[in-house]
Amino acid sequence: MARKKAFDNKDYITALSICNIALIKSPEYNDIKIFKGRLYNWLGQVDSARDNFEQVLVKDPEDLEAYLAYIDLENWNDHYEQALSLTQKGLVYHPTSTQLLLKKAKILLNLNKPIEANQVINQLLKIEPTNTAARALGEKFRNETSKNAIGFTYDYFYFDKQFSDPWHLGSIDYRRQTKIGSLGAHLNYANRFNRSGMQYEIDGYPRIMNHVNAYFSFAYSNDVGIFAKYRGGTSLYIALPKSFDAEIGFRYLFFSDATWIYTLAAGKYYKNWYFVARTYLTPSNQNISQSYNLTARYYFGGANDFIALGVGTGISPDETTTDILLNSTYKLISQKVSANYRHAFKNNYVVSLTAGWVNQEYRPKMKGNQIDAGMSLLYRF
DSSP: OHHHHHHTSOOHHHHHHHHHHHHHHOTTOHHHHHHHHHHHHHTTOHHHHHHHHHHHHHHOTTOHHHHHHHHHHHHHTTOHHHHHHHHHHHHHHOTTOHHHHHHHHHHHHHTTOHHHHHHHHHHHHHHOTTOHHHHHHHHHHHHHHOOEEEEEEEEEEEESSSOSSOEEEEEEEEEEEETTEEEEEEEEEEEETTEEEEEEEEEEEEEEETTEEEEEEEEEOSOBTTBOSEEEEEEEEEEETTTEEEEEEEEEEESSSEEEEEEEEEEEEETTEEEEEEEEEEEOSSOEEEEEEEEEEEESSSTTOEEEEEEEESOOTTOTTTGGGGOOSSOOOEEEEEEEEEEEETTTEEEEEEEEEEEEEEETTEEEEEEEEEEEEEEEO
């Protein structure tokens, strides 16, 4: 009844009276004392709130809810050092409490200690990689302290039958965090079919509203055959309840004719895992070509610390290293397996290693194997 008065009616005085009556009947009921302390805090009676939390912690120094409420009291009143001291005491008894760790990270940011805050965020994400609040706080930290990033990638492709020479692909990348989201520019190079070519690309991940983000890209190359003349696309990402997310979008390729490809994806976070299933649908006069991919990521740290395994069929337009193979009048059949290791270190660096195997139909009823390996290095500043 006290909670109903407080939350539904904002009647804190009546809720406080109900708590006092309940404590006469059950004077040792800590949860009532903690709620009473929160009521005093909302009423601006800081000393009375503090007294209730102290009573609980003297009796039970391990009471997690008392620590959380007491920390909120000090934090909301800009007593950051006192709030930090309380988180330290609470973590002695609850070292893996993600609630305490998240509060500690926020307090450290308020104290202008971003490096220490980031260490706590990474510690939290090792315990609970799907914690969206910690991920958002970590992204905020990176955006505020590292608005720029430069990087390079290199990929090597070997074919046992389809092509006599290997492919070499590379890129130099620049990314900038802005108020509307992340914007990037890429200079892409490829050596394949005994020819070299360049491609120029821009992309972005603008924020639309809470839980809704977008993606766009556009690329141009004068070396048609090595790259598509034009390549572009856009997607809408939506964060859904219960750790689900979804994506809907399209991709566009132009060699000598235009190809439109539509994509749908659904993802789910579960403990340290993220699973995503995706399809690409390419309509034509005869039928609809389909590509399916399933990827599983295991997070062992922050957002850039994971191992991923993928399986799929067909050619993906988002795999810019092989989208050139979509320039075919015959809808090629392929099965593929891929692996990716990604790790952030020293706060500013992210390294990624990739490997894959594809059993590719390169002519009707004729198949060959493709093996690829790649690496990338990103520096944020």
